[in-house]
Amino acid sequence: METTSQPDPVQQIAANLPYLRRYARALTGSQRTGDHYAAATLEAMLQDQSMSETDMAPKLALFRTFHHIWISSGAPVDEADSNTGAEARAQWRLSGLTQNTRETLLLHSIEGFGIDDIAAIVGVTHDEAKTLLSIARREMSNEVSGRIMVIEDEAIIAMDIRAIVEGMGHEVTGNARTRDEAVELARHDPPDLILADIQLADKSSGIDAVNHILKENGDMPVVFITAFPERLLTGERPEPAFLITKPYTEEQVKSAVSQAMFFASTETLKA
Incomplete structure (x- = not known):
């Protein structure tokens, strides 16, 4: 009896890693810091197979794991910029934004996720995700x-x-x-x-x-x-x-x- 092999979740996650790098770089404003977060996400998923063995699509699981690491880290910008004052300015601007708005905006506009997927990644309801996206557009337009x-x-x-x-x-x-x-x-x-x-x-x-x-x-x-x-x-x-x-x-x-x-x-x- 012929069997069809199922796609390897690890391979599917690796295939989506470039797009996580793009998201992480835009979120942090830095290739170095963004790639650090992306690597930490991949490492976490490889160490804990349960993160990828869910009903979520591999790409969705990858971005959700990233979000958990991101919100628990408290380091949103590149520390290498601290000597130039860029970090302080970015931190000041971040302090005036609603939580999860930038994440929602980037997930939607750059990465192409729909509202339901964004809600699953960020851990909010469908309506909350829609509200965050609306707030994000307004806040960033005033930047x-x-x-x-x-x-x-x-x-x-x-x-x-x-x-x-x-x-x-x-x-x-x-x-x-x-x-x-x-x-x-x-x-x-x-x-x-x-x-x-x-x-x-x-x-x-x-x-x-x-x-x-x-x-x-x-x-x-x-x-x-x-x-x-x-x-x-x-x-x-x-x-x-x-x-x-x-x-x-x-x-x-x-x-x-x-x-x-x-x-x-x-x-x-x-x-």
């Missing part, structure tokens, strides 16, 4: 605003992104289509945040452009857009803290930009 440079080679997408971020109250310094254009634009009109595509018109790299700009202009938040997010969520090298997937939604752009601005160390931003 930091600044000047944003767009690096995008497709004109229609660049116009769409510009409309989204200007609608949020940000100023767009300009759009660059290539690495060299981006570097030159940043030199003449330094931004507070960069929103960059990975692959540019002349086959140059948005990552190279950003690295060059950061070297010349100093540290600033960056949101990357890519059709292949898993390639930048390995945890094996320096990778983005804020990452959204093409094709993106308006809410994804708003959420990622708001989170990046939230953790910005740039002194010119308006609180």
